[in-house]
Amino acid sequence: MNAVSLFANIGVAEAYLKDIGINVVVANEIVKRRADLYSKIYPETEMITGDINDEKIFDTIVKECKHLNVEVVIATPPCQGMSTAGQQKKDDERNELILPVINLIKKIKPKYIFLENVPNLLNTLIIYKSKKVLIRELLKMELSSDYHIEIDTIDTKDYSVPQTRERAIVLMSKKRESKIWTLPDKDSKIVTMEEAIGDLPIIDPFVRDVSEEELLEMFPLFYERKKKALSISKWNNPPHHIKRQVEVMMHTPTGRTAFDNDYYIPRKENGEPVRGYRNTYKRQNWDTPAYTVTMDNRKISSQNNVHPGRYIGKDNNGDEIYSDPRALTVYELMIISSLPKEWAIPPNTPEAFLRSIIGEGIPPLFVKKTFEKL
Structure with missing residues (x-):
């Protein structure tokens, strides 16, 4: 299936998706530096650089998604306004980035949607049509007539990722699809730091x-x-x-x-x-x-x-x-974040930049396991 990746950063989430038949054919990222690096790692993907709230950018994304028959939406909006590691400002504009995601879903009508964010996503209020509404309730209010919606909180350590990382996961399946998308089963074994990097x-x-x-x-x-x-x-410097x-x-x-x-x-x-x-x-x-x-x-x-x-x-x-x-080291961080050891990062990528990106991204092994359910 073809997919669009919104708030794509440099493509951490989709590191394994091509291996299992999910082709990210369109991506959007607001920060040019990140978008440029994404294009070097995934040169086959149509990268649309700019603010998704900009009408021209949004319309371009919709046009390309329709043209390339996108059936899956992947959305990982910035979480600094909700994260316990951030300032958790109630009026942080980034909290409202779920709105263009909902709008895009209504426009392109994909078969499946994957949303992820910090667990606080489920308890965050935003202003919608002059009223305060929880994001989880907004999703149901706007999309439940057309989609089955599964909302869960997971810890990536339960999915063979050697890192504790809690995330809110929203999986949606179009109601006329025979398959309802659900989370993969938890793995029976936890992977430790010793098993992950102990041989280095x-x-x-x-x-x-x-x-x-x-x-x-x-x-x-x-x-x-x-x-x-x-x-x-x-x-490994x-x-x-x-x-x-x-x-x-x-x-x-x-x-x-x-x-x-x-x-x-x-x-x-x-x-x-x-x-x-x-x-x-x-x-x-x-x-x-x-x-x-x-x-x-x-x-x-x-x-x-x-x-x-x-x-x-x-x-x-x-x-x-x-x-x-x-x-x-960056290499050790890549391993505990479940990134491919031979990920196609250009060798001249600044280390400090790469470190910050890894610190933002969802471990791609969990994403792979979730998409394998399709």
């Missing part, structure tokens, strides 16, 4: 505020390990951090936060202790799926970003030290 070699961070001599004093095997890591993937953050994470055990350390606690440049949340300066666990990847995944000081690490011995003071005192 140790990578030392690049410490950007020290000399090369000091770097090699801290990590004598830095260049040897970097070479080995990059032989696996270009995106050592993250860059500052010394005082690296030092505290070297002395922080797997699954723990540096705020629990006796001596090696997070400090500011002037030596004062940092005040922060206990999900920062925190290592992940080996025996669970990864925590939810956020857009700010390159920082030790942000949410649950640090590699689990392994005990490697004691320093000269007799304190325990642990490997990989760093954020996850």
Whole structure:
């Protein structure tokens, strides 16, 4: 079947769809930089760059969908206005991006619709025809006469994705279709960080505020390990951090936060202790799926970003030290986000840009499993 991808970003959601016979023939993305990268990854897709609320852009999308016989709508509107990781502004304009989606569905009358967003989507109110209405009720009000509507909240860790990521999923099926689209069954086994990235070699961070001599004093095997890591993937590059953050994470055990350390606690440049949340300066666990990847995944000081690490011995003071005192590499993020290891990302894509995109996207393995139900 042919599909349209709305709010497509760079195409994380559809990474596996072509493999199972879902051809995304039209896509729309408002940010040119993202749209351009999408076109490099999926050159066969007609990318329409611009704001879906712009009448000309909207009409172009409708025209192309009809011309290319689009039967499936995929819509992943921005969630910053609803996300617990964002500011959750009630009047955030992005909350109303469901309206052009509904309008498009009415225009092209697809057989199936896949909508996804943060769980708060189901409890978000928007103004529609001068009245406040819940988005979930609006969908039913406007589309239930023509579509069966399934609304669920899922966690991607239940679908072989080695990452905990809760999402609201709306599946719609045209009433005259014989198949009613439902979620796939949950998998019986949870994939852990150990199973996902446990076989990858140790990578030392690049410490950007020290000399090369000091770097090699801290990590004598830095260049040897970097070479080995990059032989696996270009995106397995050592993250860059500052010394005082690296030092505290070297002395922080797997699954723990540096705020629990006796001596090696997070400090500011002037030596004062940092005040922060206990999900920062925190290592992940080996025996669970990864925590939810956020857009700010390159920082030790942000949410649950640090590699689990392994005990490697004691320093000269007799304190325990642990490997990989760093954020996850882009390659590791791709694995725990279930992206293809050989995804066709142009090699000159800026790493910071790619990190933020991965932090926004829904794991494509879950999307694949859901579409396989069709």
